[in-house]
Amino acid sequence: MxxxxxxxxxxxxxxxxxxxxxxxxxxxxxxxSLNSESLPDIAIYRSESCGCCTKWGEHVETAGFRIQDKVVENMETFKQANGITPELSSCHTAVVDGYVVEGHVPAASIKKMLQERPDIRGLAAPGMPMGSPGMETAGVQAEGFDVLAIAHDGTTTVFDQIRPK
Incomplete structure (x- = not known):
């Protein structure tokens, strides 16, 4: 048995x-499912003289996004039109698949947002955190920072925590 x-x-x-x-x-x-063949284009709006913006563009392009580089004369007006307040502001603003992405947000956070599809306006990495994508500097230690989810009413919550290794 x-x-x-x-x-x-x-x-x-x-x-x-x-x-x-x-x-x-x-x-x-x-x-x-979010491999480079299926990732949407990401439009990066920046001032003409911004070097870290182009470095961030290279970061997201390396992650598989096709970028559209767009130089804007008045970034503050563009940011306001996309719901970016001065507290959330960084140097460049991107738009991807209906979401706004402010500043040096890592590509992994953008992919996570696109996969989860939260009902938010977008993501922000306020300021210009040292060591964030596009802000890497030899000899300067990377700092931790939070990627914030921006709700439609402008409030924020932590979406991702980025900590140096």
Missing amino acids: KRFYVGVVMALFFAILPLSVEAQQTAVAVES
């Missing part, structure tokens, strides 16, 4: 195993 139960358990195990592998493959497919 004991052999019968062992046989049943083994049969169930091997019957479930393919589902487990299939479930793992599905999870991998979902995780990689």
Whole structure:
């Protein structure tokens, strides 16, 4: 009788195993659904003289986004039109798939937002945190910073915490 139960358990195990592998493959497919072929274009609005903005653009391009580099004469007016307050402001503003992205937000945070699709206006990394994408400087230690989710009413919550390694 004991052999019968062992046989049943083994049969169930091997019957479930393919589902487990299939479930793992599905999870991998979902995780990689935002690969470079399916990432939307990201339009980066910046002043003409900004070097860190172009470095940030290279960061998101390396992450698989196709960028549209757009020079804007009056960034403050553009920021206000997109709901960016002075407290959230950085040097450049991007727009991707209906979301606004302010400042040196890591590409991983943008991908997370696009995958989760929260009902927010967008993300912001206020100021210009040292060590953030586009703000890397040799010999200067990176600082931790928060990526904020901007609600439609302008309030913010922490979306991601970026800490130096």
